[in-house]
Amino acid sequence: xxxxxxxxxxxxxxxxxxxxxxxxxxxxxxxxxxxxxxxxxxxxxxxxxxxxxxxxxxxxxxxxxxxxxxxxxxxxxxxxxxxxxxxxxxxxxxxxxxxxxxxxxxxxxxxxxxxxxxxxxxxxxxxxxxxxxxxxxxxxxxxxxxxxxxxxxxxxxxxxxxxxxxxxxxxxxxxxxxxxxxxxxxxxxxxxxxxxxxxxxxxxxxxxxxxxxxxxxxxxxxxxxxxxxxxxxxxxxxxxxxxxxxxxxxxxxxxxxxxxxxxxxxxxxxxxxxxxxxxxxxxxxxxxxxxxxxxxxxxxxxxxxxxxxxxxxxxxxxxxxxxxxxxxxxxxxxxxxxxxxxxxxxxxxxxxxxxxxxxxxxxxxxxxxxxxxxxxxxxxxxxxxxxxxxxxxxxxxxxxxxxxxxxxxxxxxxxxxxxxxxxxxxxxxxxxxxxxxxxxxxxxxxxxxxxxxxxxxxxxxxxxxxxxxxxxxxxxxxxxxxxxxxxxxxxxxxxxxxxxxxxxxxxxxxxxxxxxxxxxxxxxxxxxxxxxxxxxxxxxxxxxxxxxxxxxxxxxxxxxxxxxxxxxxxxx
Numbered sequence: 310x311x312x313x314x315x316x317x318x319x320x321x322x323x324x325x326x327x328x329x330x331x332x333x334x335x336x337x338x339x340x341x342x343x344x345x346x347x348x349x350x351x352x353x354x355x356x357x358x359x360x361x362x363x364x365x366x367x368x369x370x371x372x373x374x375x376x377x378x379x380x381x382x383x384x385x386x387x388x389x390x391x392x393x394x395x396x397x398x399x400x401x402x403x404x405x406x407x408x409x410x411x412x413x414x415x416x417x418x419x420x421x422x423x424x425x426x427x428x429x430x431x432x433x434x435x436x437x438x439x440x441x442x443x444x445x446x447x448x449x450x451x452x453x454x455x456x457x458x459x460x461x462x463x464x465x466x467x468x469x470x471x472x473x474x475x476x477x478x479x480x481x482x483x484x485x486x487x488x489x490x491x492x493x494x495x496x497x498x499x500x501x502x503x504x505x506x507x508x509x510x511x512x513x514x515x516x517x518x519x520x521x522x523x524x525x526x527x528x529x530x531x532x533x534x535x536x537x538x539x540x541x542x543x544x545x546x547x548x549x550x551x552x553x554x555x556x557x558x559x560x561x562x563x564x565x566x567x568x569x570x571x572x573x574x575x576x577x578x579x580x581x582x583x584x585x586x587x588x589x590x591x592x593x594x595x596x597x598x599x600x601x602x603x604x605x606x607x608x609x610x611x612x613x614x615x616x617x618x619x620x621x622x623x624x625x626x627x628x629x630x631x632x633x634x635x636x637x638x639x640x641x642x643x644x645x646x647x648x649x650x651x652x653x654x655x656x657x658x659x660x661x662x663x664x665x666x667x668x669x670x671x672x673x674x675x676x677x678x679x680x681x682x683x684x685x686x687x688x689x690x691x692x693x694x695x696x697x698x699x700x701x702x703x704x705x706x707x708x709x710x711x712x713x714x715x716x717x718x719x720x721x722x723x724x725x726x727x728x729x730x731x732x733x734x735x736x737x738x739x740x741x742x743x744x745x746x747x748x749x750x751x752x753x754x755x756x757x758x759x760x761x762x763x764x765x766x767x768x769x770x771x772x773x774x775x776x777x778x779x780x781x782x783x784x785x786x787x788x789x790x791x792x793x794x795x796x797x798x799x800x801x802x803x804x805x806x807x808x809x810x811x812x813x814x815x816x817x818x819x820x821x822x823x824x825x826x827x828x829x830x831x832x833x834x835x836x837x838x839x840x841x842x843x844x845x846x847x848x849x850x851x852x853x854x855x856x857x858x859x860x861x862x863x864x865x866x867x868x869x870x871x872x873x874x875x876x877x878x879x880x881x
Contacts, residue, residue, distance in 0.1 A: 324381035460501035503535030520623030529612035557597035564590030568697030602754035666744030699776030
């Protein structure tokens with residue numbers, strides 16, 4: 310066990326050191342804004358060149374920095390959390406492969422080479438989701454990998470179309486007669502990875518993975534790969550007139566669906582997964598409103614506090630004898646005070662509480678949406694979803710942290726573990742400070758200064774407080790109906806996305822397979838295949854034999870008739 314602990318701790322130390330070394334270089338790129346393209350020509354086919362292009366700019370370096378910081382903290386946390394796992398070494402390798410794939414996606418600006426990182430993320434996430442090797446994990450893994458396959462195919466199609474340009478370098482793309490198809494394929498690819506409607510069902514299902522995987526893969530890094538792809542392609546994508554309105558519509562629907570679903574959900578990890586889905590909707594919505602750098606700002610702050618939220622949830626599940634239902638939890642604040650303090654900081658940051666990291670990015674996005682020329686209905690739905698974020702966050706705290714104790718007073722003394730404490734402390738500091746630090750970086754890139762009325766300025770805080778007030782007023786154990794009714798089923802299944810993503814596909818494929826087996830394998834192939842050929846040949850042999858017997862009999866009769874005729878003639 311010591312060697313396993315040692316190997317995961319060494320990997321965590323390596324990732325944190327890399328992040329620390331990269332930090333001053335990131336600051337240099339932020340201050341001076343240089344962009345370096347390192348190009349390696351691999352092969353020339355006619356006028357089309359295959360190149361490996363590495364891009365070094367502010368976005369790639371800062372993204373890599375955040376990914377490696379979170380990965381280091383998660384590996385540190387895993388050193389304790391998964392110390393008794395028999396396959397810890399495999400888990401460490403998978404996480405390191407994931408970090409490598411993510412860095413390939415970030416630093417490479419050639420689309421065929423990006424596919425390596427993009428596909429690597431899909432394969433590694435599938436391997437991590439099925440890590441526990443039970444039926445639930447396998448079902449979730451299949452849903453995850455099939456949703457991601459759609460995105461992979463879309464990237465392949467866009468590579469094929471971009472042959473017309475003669476190159477695949479993202480930063481130097483231009484408008485051409487098939488650019489609308491490229492816009493469509495890239496957008497669908499980003500929507501599959503970032504779990505936007507109608508590809509949202511795989512993200513809550515992927516919570517079957519171990520908690521450190523949820524903290525790293527399904528909250529802060531993998532799911533933001535789609536947003537990152539759109540940020541990279543944004544100058545090209547924004548040339549299409551339909552791109553931004555359609556993305557806004559889809560992202561606001563996702564935002565609303567996840568917000569309502571999280572208020573009905575009882576699984577601790579699924580609530581946090583739905584909140585991730587909601588925040589991904591915020592990022593996509595800010596992209597649709599032309600706020601590229603604010604989307605990146607929110608991506609970074611969200612990654613930090615959401616990873617912390619998942620790690621704290623992991624400790625609560627660990628203390629709760631591996632139970633994830635928030636209705637069976639209670640009075641955790643007295644059992645694990647440090648974990649609960651970190652969880653509350655992450656929760657408040659998620660709601661957008663003033664002066665925490667989530668406030669700086671989320672508040673700025675919402676205020677800019679008020680000032681931008683957008684549909685009033687869309688803005689209303691955005692603020693409604695923001696109020697729901699506050700409501701489900703308070704419900705989570707009410708259920709698990711401050712309600713009466715519902716379990717036996719037995720819990721693991723996990724808070725004495727230095728690995729866990731260091732991981733949560735680093736991310737807590739980031740969740741508090743990162744917003745103010747990133748604000749000085751991203752404010753120069755924000756849209757032109759605008760003036761809001763006092764009412765609009767306080768609208769975000771009012772909506773958050775109203776969400777908290779309504780949650781505190783209406784939420785109680787008996788508030789929601791105990792029995793499943795149609796409305797509750799509609800909201801808990803993410804507007805029927807969960808069953809329609811899995812069941813019809815399975816049923817159709819099963820029916821198709823059965824019909825093909827009956828009509829082809831047990832039907833025509835029986836006639837035309839091996840058994841049919843054998844039956845035909847056998848029948849032919851039998852018929853031939855019958856024919857030969859009949860021919861022989863006919864020959865004998867002829868001979869007798871001939872002999873009789875000769876005898877008659879001789880008598881005469």
